[in-house]
Amino acid sequence: MIAQLRALLRPDQILTETVDLIPYGFDGTAMLKEKANAVVFPETTEEVAAIVKLAHKEKTPIVTRGSGTGLSGGSIPVKNGIVLCLVKMNRILEIDTKNLTLTAEAGTITQAIDDAAAAEGLIYPPDPGSMKISTIGGNVANNSGGLRGLKYGVTRNYVMGMEVVLPNGDIAWLGNKCVKDVAGYSLKDLFIGSEGTLGIVTKVLLRLLPRPEARKTILATFNDIEDAAQTVSDIIAAKIIPCTLEFLDQTTIRCVEDFAKIGLPTEAKALLLMESDGPASAVEEEAQKMQAIAQSNRALSLRVAANSEEAVQLATARRSAFSALARIRPTTILEDVTVPRSKLAATVRFIESVAQKHGLKIANFGHMGDGNLHPTFLTNERDGEEIERVEKAMHEIFEYTIAAGGTITGEHGVGLAKKGHLPDQFADASYPLLQSIKRSLDPEQLLNPGKLFDL
Numbered sequence: 001m002i003a004q005l006r007a008l009l010r011p012d013q014i015l016t017e018t019v020d021l022i023p024y025g026f027d028g029t030a031m032l033k034e035k036a037n038a039v040v041f042p043e044t045t046e047e048v049a050a051i052v053k054l055a056h057k058e059k060t061p062i063v064t065r066g067s068g069t070g071l072s073g074g075s076i077p078v079k080n081g082i083v084l085c086l087v088k089m090n091r092i093l094e095i096d097t098k099n100l101t102l103t104a105e106a107g108t109i110t111q112a113i114d115d116a117a118a119a120e121g122l123i124y125p126p127d128p129g130s131m132k133i134s135t136i137g138g139n140v141a142n143n144s145g146g147l148r149g150l151k152y153g154v155t156r157n158y159v160m161g162m163e164v165v166l167p168n169g170d171i172a173w174l175g176n177k178c179v180k181d182v183a184g185y186s187l188k189d190l191f192i193g194s195e196g197t198l199g200i201v202t203k204v205l206l207r208l209l210p211r212p213e214a215r216k217t218i219l220a221t222f223n224d225i226e227d228a229a230q231t232v233s234d235i236i237a238a239k240i241i242p243c244t245l246e247f248l249d250q251t252t253i254r255c256v257e258d259f260a261k262i263g264l265p266t267e268a269k270a271l272l273l274m275e276s277d278g279p280a281s282a283v284e285e286e287a288q289k290m291q292a293i294a295q296s297n298r299a300l301s302l303r304v305a306a307n308s309e310e311a312v313q314l315a316t317a318r319r320s321a322f323s324a325l326a327r328i329r330p331t332t333i334l335e336d337v338t339v340p341r342s343k344l345a346a347t348v349r350f351i352e353s354v355a356q357k358h359g360l361k362i363a364n365f366g367h368m369g370d371g372n373l374h375p376t377f378l379t380n381e382r383d384g385e386e387i388e389r390v391e392k393a394m395h396e397i398f399e400y401t402i403a404a405g406g407t408i409t410g411e412h413g414v415g416l417a418k419k420g421h422l423p424d425q426f427a428d429a430s431y432p433l434l435q436s437i438k439r440s441l442d443p444e445q446l447l448n449p450g451k452l453f454d455l
């Protein structure tokens with residue numbers, strides 16, 4: 001197989017030495033790793049298709065990889081398989097300012113897409129915390145969300161089309177630049193969020209929006225986590241949809257401040273980062289209403305960013321939460337539960353009680369405006385007894401979330417990390433339906449086998 005791959009690619013497009021394979025043996029998920037036989041770096045769709053055709057002939061599994069920032073083990077290699085890494089396919093192919101679309105290769109970094117849009121006075125709204133390194137292909141495969149998801153939605157809402165290499169190596173173009181299109185099944189939607197199990201996305205056609213005229217960023221602190229959660233619920237109930245409503249608990253505030261040194265109030269029990277964008281007058285009104293709601297929920301302090309530099313600094317502080325927390329203990333397990341927003345305060349309280357019950361350190365932060373929380377276990381994978389308690393606690397949090405009408409993953413996907421919990425989430429005929437879609441598109445199980453579920 002490796003000799004045949006060498007015949008298809010230049011020597012610098014293939015890695016086979018153990019020392020070179022190690023960095024491609026894990027992603028952002030704690031405690032998961034595996035070694036592939038080779039990592040390949042195609043530069044064109046035709047090369048991807050040729051590699052997949054070869055793998056199909058040789059019955060060799062392929063795991064597609066973008067930047068490997070995934071937090072559910074989706075791009076962990078399969079033993080004796082190959083990793084197909086798309087980072088060399090990173091060109092922006094077109095910005096169509098008449099139709100407000102952008103076409104890019106799948107390995108393009110998310111930030112580069114928003115930067116290219118900004119140069120035309122446009123915005124690509126989905127902004128995962130990892131956007132400086134994640135690829136757009138990875139975003140599509142995981143249907144990633146971001147800090148602006150509350151108002152603007154997630155990746156799925158911006159994918160108008162895509163080129164995809166199917167498990168037999170055929171190439172298909174799904175979707176188009178039409179705002180309305182109901183011809184046949186929405187095939188592109190099947191591939192969005194399919195975590196590399198149904199096809200390899202090689203190009204994406206994205207919808208852009210006009211860049212908002214103004215933006216206002218407010219930092220509110222609270223003495224009590226529930227007051228922060230209630231503020232979020234009250235803002236939504238007041239029919240206000242800000243572009244960002246992010247939450248940090250005290251552990252996270254302290255870690256971020258220690259890491260980023262931007263003057264966050266470390267004595268506060270909870271912090272909300274609230275952002276409004278749109279026409280200047282509407283932004284002003286929305287920002288004032290949000291401050292009033294925070295005050296009525298006993299906010300300790302309210303800080304309005306004086307300028308765009310300060311606003312970026314505050315948002316960057318939130319984006320650094322994961323890295324900041326990762327410095328505390330040897331292993332950081334970042335979870336991703338989402339509940340209906342009216343259940344936020346109760347869920348935060350439940351997570352705290354679970355941490356206490358099992359004697360664990362669980363920091364909590366997240367896209368609270370979406371109901372998306374990231375309870376983060378600060379633990380040590382070498383301590384088997386502690387990891388057992390972590391697993392029990394995690395299970396209790398998932399059970400609670402499902403019972404509250406929530407989901408075991410709001411944005412990180414199922415991958416390897418959560419496949420054991422998927423049957424609880426899909427407790428009826430929908431679980432075999434998921435499996436039957438995989439069976440019919442990839443009968444040989446060559447694309448990312450063993451992720452999402454086992455067949």
Ligand SMILES: Cc1cc2nc3c(=O)[nH]c(=O)nc-3n(C[C@H](O)[C@H](O)[C@H](O)COP(=O)(O)OP(=O)(O)OC[C@H]3O[C@@H](n4cnc5c(N)ncnc54)[C@H](O)[C@@H]3O)c2cc1C
Nearest residue numbers: 066067068069070074129130135137138141144145196201
């Ligand atoms: C610090 C940090 C912050 C994060 N914040 C967020 C956040 O706010 N919101 C969020 O949603 N996620 C977040 N994530 C998770 C992660 O960054 C996203 O899931 C991201 O979309 C993964 O992109 P990637 O290029 O790194 O993909 P990878 O990790 O390489 O792959 C992820 C999955 O996609 C598949 N895949 C990758 N490329 C393709 C392709 N071209 N075709 C088909 N399948 C493919 C892989 O097989 C795998 O299953 C964060 C991660 C980190 C480390």
